[in-house]
Amino acid sequence: MRWVSFVDTQLTERVGLVVGESVHALAPGRPLVSLLGDDGEALERAGELARSQPAEVLALESLTLLPPIPRPPSFRDFYAFEQHARAGRRSRGQDLPNEWYEIPVFYFSNPAALAGHGAPIRMAPGTEMMDFEVEVAAVIGAGGSDISPEDAGRCIVGYMVLNDWSARDLQRKEMAVGLGPAKGKDFASTMGPCLVTADELEPYRKGAAFDLEMTAAVNGAEYTRGNLADIYWSFEEMVAFASRGTRLQPGDIIGSGTCATGCIVELSQTFGPERFPWLRPGDRVEVAVQHLGRISNVIHEGSAPHALRQRA
Secondary structure, eight states, X not given: OEEEEEEOTTSOEEEEEEETTEEEEOOTTOOGGGGOSSSSHHHHHHHHHHHHSOSEEEEXXXXXXXXXXXXXXXXXXXXXXXXXXXXXXXXXXXXXXXXXXXXXXXEEOOGGGEEOTTOOXXXXXXXXXXXXXXEEEEEESSOEESOOHHHHGGGEEEEEEEEOOEEHHHHHHHHHHTSOOSTTTTTOEEEEEEEEEGGGTGGGEXXXXXXXXXXXXXXXXXXXXXXXXXXXXXXXXXXXXXXXXSEEXXXXXXXXXXXXXXXXXXXXXXXXXXXXXXXXXXXXXXXXXXXXXXXXXXXXXXXXXXXXXXXX
């Protein structure tokens, strides 16, 4: 199944099942997260209702899409592709530590800053180094604590495309202090266009994940092409680690981290900044993952940051 969240003509948030080029909408008042939390039975029943007795049938291309889970309880973004992790450390003059191979590290990002396909993306205040990141996100369906990797797959209801926007100059300052990223990341993350249930991806399972091409284009020019199967840490391992000593909730988001060459900072290191300049207002960025869909956003000017204090 493929589920979308959208805003209707009355500016009401709605949920619907994608059927071909149409969306079979449920009645208002049933957010997608309300259909999670069990073994998938509630979502399956809702899908049957949407197919047989939709409240409305709408053209998919006419809808204003939201992130499938507009306000998740939490959003953890991991660092699970080895090549990208090495490139990130190299940009700071560091080697990849042995600890990277021992635990799948992550940071908490901002659930209040999620955007859907087609939404305008404002640059982070003060940045001159705006970047995209090509990722896949898993959505927790049934929560739990101290989950084993063997059981973690049953906790994942589905997957979606993720573009975790980055302000590299802000991020570098934060990382130089030894804590972060924070403001270099929490201004925007695009998710969508739909939630694809996990069963649809099983035929493509390969390696630690799935054999799915991941691409990004800026203003129609392809920038990168990777594959989700190249990931080092599996989503099951990431979910298990995230659940240690705490409780994952239905609707929590688990990001994969950037695929190999899946961002400008890595591409510019390899091929030069002239070929891969930082994003500017007016640029259109499209991130696509095979069988999951495509998200597209246009960059807009951000606000000017307020000075924190006057310096002598």
